Amino acid sequence: MTNETYQPGHHPDLPPPASTVGVLGWMRANLLSSPLNIGLTLLGLYLIYLVVPPILSWAFIDANFSGQTREDCVKEGACWVFIKVWFKQLMYGRYPNTELWRINAAYIIFAISLILLLIPRFPWKGWLGLFLLVVFPLIAYYLFVGDSFGLMGVETPLWGGLFLTLVIAVLGIVASLPLGIVLALGRRSDMPIVRAICVAFIEFWRGVPLITVLFMSSVMFPLFMPEGTYFDKLLRALIGVMLFSAAYMAEVVRGGLQAIPKGQFEAASALGLSYWKSMGLIVMPQALKMVIPGIVNTFIGLFKDTTLVLIIGLFDFLGMAQLAATNPDWLGFAVEGYVFVAFGFWCFCFSMSRYSQNLEKKLHTGF
Amino acid sequence: MSEHAQAPATMTVSEEVMIQLIDMHKWYGQFHVLKNINLTINKGERIVICGPSGSGKSTLIRCINRLEEHQRGQIIVEGTELTGDLKHIEQIRREVGMVFQHFNLFPHLTVMDNLSLAPIWVRKMPRAEAEEIATKLLERVKIPEQAQKYPGQLSGGQQQRVAIARSLCMNPKVMLFDEPTSALDPEMIKEVLDVMVELAQEGMTMLCVTHEMGFAKTVANRVIFMDEGEIIEENEPEEFFNNPQNERTQLFLSQILQH
Numbered sequence: 001m002t003n004e005t006y007q008p009g010h011h012p013d014l015p016p017p018a019s020t021v022g023v024l025g026w027m028r029a030n031l032l033s034s035p036l037n038i039g040l041t042l043l044g045l046y047l048i049y050l051v052v053p054p055i056l057s058w059a060f061i062d063a064n065f066s067g068q069t070r071e072d073c074v075k076e077g078a079c080w081v082f083i084k085v086w087f088k089q090l091m092y093g094r095y096p097n098t099e100l101w102r103i104n105a106a107y108i109i110f111a112i113s114l115i116l117l118l119i120p121r122f123p124w125k126g127w128l129g130l131f132l133l134v135v136f137p138l139i140a141y142y143l144f145v146g147d148s149f150g151l152m153g154v155e156t157p158l159w160g161g162l163f164l165t166l167v168i169a170v171l172g173i174v175a176s177l178p179l180g181i182v183l184a185l186g187r188r189s190d191m192p193i194v195r196a197i198c199v200a201f202i203e204f205w206r207g208v209p210l211i212t213v214l215f216m217s218s219v220m221f222p223l224f225m226p227e228g229t230y231f232d233k234l235l236r237a238l239i240g241v242m243l244f245s246a247a248y249m250a251e252v253v254r255g256g257l258q259a260i261p262k263g264q265f266e267a268a269s270a271l272g273l274s275y276w277k278s279m280g281l282i283v284m285p286q287a288l289k290m291v292i293p294g295i296v297n298t299f300i301g302l303f304k305d306t307t308l309v310l311i312i313g314l315f316d317f318l319g320m321a322q323l324a325a326t327n328p329d330w331l332g333f334a335v336e337g338y339v340f341v342a343f344g345f346w347c348f349c350f351s352m353s354r355y356s357q358n359l360e361k362k363l364h365t366g367f
Numbered sequence: 368m369s370e371h372a373q374a375p376a377t378m379t380v381s382e383e384v385m386i387q388l389i390d391m392h393k394w395y396g397q398f399h400v401l402k403n404i405n406l407t408i409n410k411g412e413r414i415v416i417c418g419p420s421g422s423g424k425s426t427l428i429r430c431i432n433r434l435e436e437h438q439r440g441q442i443i444v445e446g447t448e449l450t451g452d453l454k455h456i457e458q459i460r461r462e463v464g465m466v467f468q469h470f471n472l473f474p475h476l477t478v479m480d481n482l483s484l485a486p487i488w489v490r491k492m493p494r495a496e497a498e499e500i501a502t503k504l505l506e507r508v509k510i511p512e513q514a515q516k517y518p519g520q521l522s523g524g525q526q527q528r529v530a531i532a533r534s535l536c537m538n539p540k541v542m543l544f545d546e547p548t549s550a551l552d553p554e555m556i557k558e559v560l561d562v563m564v565e566l567a568q569e570g571m572t573m574l575c576v577t578h579e580m581g582f583a584k585t586v587a588n589r590v591i592f593m594d595e596g597e598i599i600e601e602n603e604p605e606e607f608f609n610n611p612q613n614e615r616t617q618l619f620l621s622q623i624l625q626h
């Protein structure tokens with residue numbers, strides 16, 4: 001190292017010391033910065049050694065993949081044959097085998113639209129969004145329910161598995177955001193009656209557990225209906241889930257509204273924008289951006305809460321796994337079922353989480 | 368105190384009345400913020416309002432575009448009276464531009480979108496036309512190269528100039544300035560004041576709450592001094608600064624002119 005001296009005002013930018021940058025620098029700073037941290041790093045490595053190899057050998061190395069019955073599971077590890085045999089039920093419930101293409105077709109339309117939407121330079125985003133929000137639900141409805149256009153009718157008690165989970169979750173998610181926004185605006189409204197209605201709605205739905213909501217929808221609700229009217233059980237559960245998640249969403253959105261400085265409202269008003277225009281163009285885009293983590297949190301919570309429909313006799317993804325595990329021919333394979341379902345849920349939740357982080361980065365404008 | 372371009376003698380005041388406040392009062396709860404405000408502003412006038420903090424000067428100009436509601440008296444802007452009627456309020460807000468102390472630009476939009484938003488959505492102007500006007504105004508405030516940036520990437524002085532351009536995009540007949548330079552670093556005050564001086568020279572009717580006495584001397588044709596919610600003194604700048612009548616005005620001027 002040379003210690004040169006420079007004229008005041010002529011000091012050049014020097015590179016940082018080699019030990020503070022690169023892989024070595026990272027390891028020094030994050031793994032080995034003090035005796036305690038060295039100890040913790042070693043302990044961590046030991047724990048990884050204890051946990052990871054047994055999991056790998058159970059799930060892959062010693063696992064059984066081929067065969068059709070439980071007798072084929074001879075090795076010590078997981079019996080994935082169980083998942084293979086029950087796969088159709090786990091994915092589609094008791095939906096008739098000949099009609100599965102209808103569900104798959106809807107999946108494919110949805111997946112293609114979603115992929116196109118995620119392409120940053122796709123030119124017809126607005127129309128595609130409109131298609132997904134307005135036309136697609138109609139297509140999906142006719143495909144799933146049938147009973148028209150020459151399609152066989154499939155009653156909702158036959159729906160199940162991951163398919164049912166996705167129907168409830170997607171509808172709950174799509175309905176809860178706009179409802180939540182309206183409720184949040186209503187709660188901050190200057191009009192006392194609107195405000196009172198929104199506060200009462202939010203506090204009621206937030207105050208009861210989702211299980212109660214589902215019970216009420218399936219057991220109590222029919223008692224209040226006039227004789228002879230019939231509401232589909234799934235539909236009742238869906239409405240319950242939507243209203244429940246809308247109340248949560250409303251509070252998340254309100255948090256965002258609270259964080260918008262008063263000056264933004266004033267600047268919008270001073271330019272002559274009406275209430276709805278200033279909300280739609282100025283306030284909401286900023287408020288929603290700010291609460292993306294909270295919104296996604298609610299989405300993920302809702303996605304996992306759909307498993308509660310089990311208690312009113314709807315067999316979603318988890319419900320189907322439990323049903324399969326209690327089948328007399330397949331007793332004792334509950335663990336495989338739970339691991340598979342957990343992995344399925346994790347994939348969906350993790351992708352939502354990654355997408356939201358990506359969105360946050362994209363929408364960051366330096367404030 | 369900074370020196371600004373000398374205002375030419377061509378800045379004329381017309382006889383046409385732009386804004387009229389008649390016996391206007393305002394209360395915040397029990398607190399009487401504005402008392403018996405009577406003020407007539409003609410087209411082309413440049414009025415500077417000064418006074419100690421809490422004297423009601425910001426509240427006064429915020430009443431003129433109804434960001435604050437007055438409870439007694441009349442406010443008439445261009446022949447339209449401000450009442451609870453939303454139609455009247457929106458009509459007046461279209462004609463009255465406002466610049467805030469903290470700029471209040473929309474952080475989620477680019478500078479260009481900040482400028483073109485109101486013409487497109489309020490005046491129903493085609494986007495291309497709105498952006499053309501916006502580009503011209505950005506040139507006028509001397510930052511055409513910042514059009515595609517976000518407000519968060521600009522300096523305070525640049526942000527305030529964008530805010531002025533944003534108001535001008537609506538082609539207002541009156542501009543209200545609420546302490547436009549108070550939140551700026553000293554080296555940025557001049558660039559904003561220069562834009563305001565130019566605006567005055569072009570004949571804009573301006574109402575400006577400010578502590579920039581240099582600006583008041585060169586640009587204003589009337590200076591108003593407020594204290595405790597009342598207009599205490601009102602005069603031409605020369606008389607106002609050299610020969611203040613009221614002792615509260617004298618005290619205020621001696622305090623701000625000391626350094």
